[in-house]
Amino acid sequence: MSGYVFGTTDLVDEQRESMQRCLDPITFARLEDLGVGPGWRCLDVGGGGGSVADRLGRMVGETGSVLVTDTAPDGLCTRGNVEVRHHDIVTDELPEAEFDLVHARLVLLHLPERRRALDRMVRALKPGGWLLLGEFDCTWLRVLAAPSAQDGAAFSRFHRALCAVLEQAGADVEWGVHAYRAVQELGLVEIGSLAHAEPWPGGGDGARWLEINSRQLEERLLGTGPVTAGDLDGVRASLGDPAFVVSSYLTISTWGRRPVDGWQGRAGR
Template sequence: MMRTDGHLLDNRQPEAGQRFDALAALFDPTTFRHMERFGIGSGWRCWEVGAGGMSVVSWLAKRVGPTGRVFATDLDTSWAPLAVRPPIQLRVHDVGVDEPPAEGFDLVHARLVLAHVPDRERALRTMTRALRPGGRLLVEDADPTLQPLACPDERGPEQQLANRVRHAMRSLLAEQGAELSYGRRLPRLLREAGLRQVEADACFPLTSPACGALEAATVGQVRDQLVTAGLATDQDIDQHLANVAAGGMDLATAPLISAWGRKV
């Protein structure tokens, strides 16, 4: 079924774990680099919005230690490990609707979440309000309109097919209400939310095994929607997935924009 909240990728689908692993391989180093710059350490209180595959949550838990706390929230937590121990607290939560799980956080982080939240403005206000004075907000979101191609080096039929499939997936996301140019707006939105010392940068993987793994898992999750919408045929998708598995294409992701600021 298509999601009605702007997010096509259900965490309960079999490919979700593969997507989580690929996203961690691609973007965890960037996320952790920013968090380390903030000086995260023992005793910090952190809120991870959209806990995903738990790689960021686990890293935060190690950094804050037994005296800290990591609130991990998501719309659906059925995918999470059964044994979640302190300092991690896992909760079902809709950041665009619900009040924050607590307040006084030293760090609030969301990666690849807000562009899919219908009420993004409220979500950002909620996250900002949850910070203590001096606390840091780090928001990371893709911007597919900055670089819309799966294969920027479109040199043959395999790359052309990959780009057609990527365009079809972007059409599905837009129809579901996702904001495909949200990443570039983040620095301004953080300033408008009252944060200071706002900075931003971008991560743009051009090719890696994780890019191929992410492509295969993502296309696998949305193939039914693509076919139902008439945006691709089963034959198109089978051929594209075979091309990805062959490993001969330089597959890219959309740029991930990271923006951060401090609450006064």
């Protein structure tokens, strides 16, 4: 199976909630920085639990509107100025030159066809419209403190296996870093990026998210080799213990603007 590995797994609602609690403050700050405001027409690709679409809906007000898409839109509901659409960013068309803002968080990282999807997202921007991506560099995550060296080593084996499972499905676990160049190659201007990392202590939202991932992907994780069922039990115990602390993933926001005039898209297209 390639693409998004968490789509049909258990605990998706809890996963979405912990993800949103970890990442919404970062994303919301970037939306403020870009000046999203009344009257904007926005697209949130792969909107998941809908927190970003809800926020955008409030920011753009009655004169603006938000389209939020997902291949699994069960966590989303149409209300007010927020419209939900079942949509696959890899295979389904988008309207061209329609949006003032196109946003995606932790979607393209998973998709082997991320460049095609990104190209489509950029073509959906109005001239002068903003693209905002929020993506991880998964290789950043480290054990910061552990009650024992064995706890730290078991977590590291688990995390290596998690990255291997994602990569087997076509993910780019360093996409957060690669996104800047991809945006540049599409001819956007005023490109910027900002990276964020913080400690994720056991028992907190970030640790809970990782623990959920360990359950959602248990079979695949055990299939990769180095991680054992005993490791996973230990890792889950560690992720509930405030004395066990990992760094968060490096969360990299990357943005760029479609030129107002003369934009041709990717060279040679």
